[in-house]
Amino acid sequence: MRQMVWIKNAHVQGWGCSQCNWIFHPLGPPLGHGMDEMMKNYEHERDLEYLLHSCSANPKPEDDRELTRFPLIPKRNHILTGPAVKVAAKA
Numbered sequence: 001m002r003q004m005v006w007i008k009n010a011h012v013q014g015w016g017c018s019q020c021n022w023i024f025h026p027l028g029p030p031l032g033h034g035m036d037e038m039m040k041n042y043e044h045e046r047d048l049e050y051l052l053h054s055c056s057a058n059p060k061p062e063d064d065r066e067l068t069r070f071p072l073i074p075k076r077n078h079i080l081t082g083p084a085v086k087v088a089a090k091a
Contacts, residue, residue: 004050015046020055 002019015024024046030038 002055004047015050017050017053017055017058019060020053020058021060022050022053022055022058024049 002017004015005018007014007016007023012023016022026042026045030042032038032041
């Protein structure tokens with residue numbers, strides 16, 4: 001039986017499904033007038049997405065190399081250089 005669980009690892013921190021690779025990604029910042037309403041709206045959005053998700057659409061990876069859906073960004077060992085652009089503001 002699937003459950004919503006808190007996931008915390010090197011790649012992601014947030015709510016997810018215990019049976020598949022689904023992770024909750026809010027559509028934007030919490031909306032509401034005050035912290036209590038914002039929390040209630042966030043939890044409602046999270047719970048609704050969890051109920052509507054399909055575990056078959058988010059299968060768990062077969063090996064440890066695919067533990068995250070967030071690809072690692074390669075480090076750049078050089079500083080970007082280019083012509084400086086000067087903008088003059090009119091008074």
